[in-house]
Amino acid sequence: MINYGEDYKIPFESSIVNKKAQNMLLVFYLHEENTPVSEFKIIKTIPFQLKKDDEQQVRQDYESIVNKIKCGEAHEISEKQQVFLGACTKGRGKGKDWVKQPFSDEKAKSRAYSYKVGYMSAYFRSIMALQKLEHLAIPEEKSFLQVLQESLNKYIGKTSEEIKKETNYTSVGKSKSQLFNLISAMFETNGSNVNRTQEFIKEGYCIKTVTNRLDKAKNQDMSFPNIDFTEIYNDEFEDSTWYGYFAETTYVLAVWEEFEKDQYRFSKYIFWNPDNAFLQQIEKLYNHIKWMVRNNEVEVYNENKSNHDKWTDNLPKKGDFFPFQIRPKGSGESVIIKLPISNQLIKKKCIMIDKKFIRGLVGLEH
């Protein structure tokens, strides 16, 4: 736990963070989708060692946390303000974990120090030498953020055709993720998804595209990876994939303008960190789905329907948890999964963020 009353007096060297880092055993499990955690296999145990290269950042993260305490702003600490070492919420939840802080009368949420998911994933990869992840080339004298901005700035104002030429990006056809793939091409990732490069994962960054189309009706909500109902059933929100998506990720929203029919121009990008209200809303949705699955409340209407017919169900609808919506998302033959416990068949789903919300973020909505 973060001790608001004491920690601000303690330098990093003698902090609980640094002490525990000297004496910590990591146990890695293999995550399997739609499988309860208790059945995960242990694949690696190893003592934790903070890498020399990362120490400076962890120290800065620690100092940013204790500085907030010193400024009487402990209630404003969140997990987004740090890079590797976060300040995750901890406590009984449901409003019962507000504690005193020394330099303000405002009560702060109880929190603990934590290494972020992306950081630990990168750590794991570094010790396991898995198949090689693509790397971004980050020159010695530049930071990740500089490289990110320079790579994008270079193409601002250019059309997708121009960018295709300059990046030697081939692939034509009807892929629905062409504009996103083009962003990856800007980072010279050899065709890999830029969001899955070592650097993006470790720093907790994710690029998404927002397209402003001539036919307004064709503007789309923003999609996310598929929902793992077994994870929701078993895990608390704070340990979930969704928490990682929204509490520990900085989004870079790349905006494309359709200036002529089917012609797009990369107009700008903005950074977005989901705020607390957003996080609370997704937590509500998470817990609602958890409740539904646990109590066998999910109903699916698929009588006499094939896998490629329309199925309907009683999961929350658009508007119930604005700006989120649950949508089907499979393709090919891979469109059906089983819910935990009930073994109820249901179409694969993902969460989507409402386009009005997203367009508001990037200044397209008035």
Add this chain to the structure above:
DNA sequence: GTAGTCACATGTATGTTAGG
């Protein structure tokens, strides 16, 4: 063990349509 191949799931998205 591990390189190559195949099949298909996943992640990035957008397309389609029925009912108010």
Add this chain to the structure above:
DNA sequence: CCTAACATACATGTGACTAC
């Protein structure tokens, strides 16, 4: 005729299998 709520497109990722 709009748009919520269903659907699918395609490139990449990846597990299973084979051959060495």
